[in-house]
Amino acid sequence: MKTKRFASLFAIFALATAVPAQAEDVVSLTGNVLVERTVVENGESRIVYQAPDRVVPGDKLVFSTDYDNTTSQDVEQFVVTNPVPAAVTVAPESAAELDVSVDGGQSWGRLADLTIAGTDGAVRAATASDVTHIRWVLPMIAAGENGSLTYNAIVR
Template sequence: MHNKFISVFAAAAFAIGAFSAPATAQDKPVTLAGDVMKEQITLDDNGGDRIEMVAPDVVIPGDRLLFATSYTNTSGEAIEDFVVTNPLPAAVRLSEGSDADLVVSVDGGETWGKLNDLRVESEGGVSRDAAEIDVTHVRWTLASIAPGESGRLEYYAIVR
């Protein structure tokens, strides 16, 4: 079962949807690379907790993972309003305490907003405030990426 989780995470790390207003699919002026790391707590020399990020050989429910997308503008021009959209794998949920300004979708990418502003319809047609467990996608809009500029976009998730 654990290997299934890893393959889901690896696939999700590279299943990044990126869209840019000025670029066509043939241009690909921005390269993207995804990765997943697991938060591991160990003891330091003084007996205190030390948090390390490690490659996730095995994951179990409750593990905290860091999903990241690195980007680089490989063109000679600034790229404006570049959008990166990452679907969350079904085996994880967005971590509590995530950035309140993170733009998310709770309906498969149909609508977007801050989590606190979104609602979901539960069984029986009753609407409720959206929660981290409802998030299906995260999205970032980069106002401008200068020629040669690189960066990294991240979010934490918990294995279900």
């Protein structure tokens, strides 16, 4: 298996936001990615999440976007849109639960409701590997509120 450098994976994990102009100054966003590893200690295995120094195909990742409203102003209808790095596929369990796009962010919906044109032009049901973007719409971020949005992915 060919090793992929984490730096290049993280470089393509850029946060894109579609928010009202005044919200940009109110809510800060921070992106992070962790790799799931199984470690064995004293003969027992357990799962840990670590900052990856390198990843290989099949590694499971957790992408997160932390948001923080550090002001005294509530923010309504805050939208966070994350492009999915080309080096990963969204894990099927995440893709099924989130608002996703399979066409570069042009249209949105639940994966089960989306279709895509195949290379032969025939329309087929979209799959988790077709997801190009993930979006969260937060109805309200109260003053001082913070939280985290996550999705799982697998290195291609």
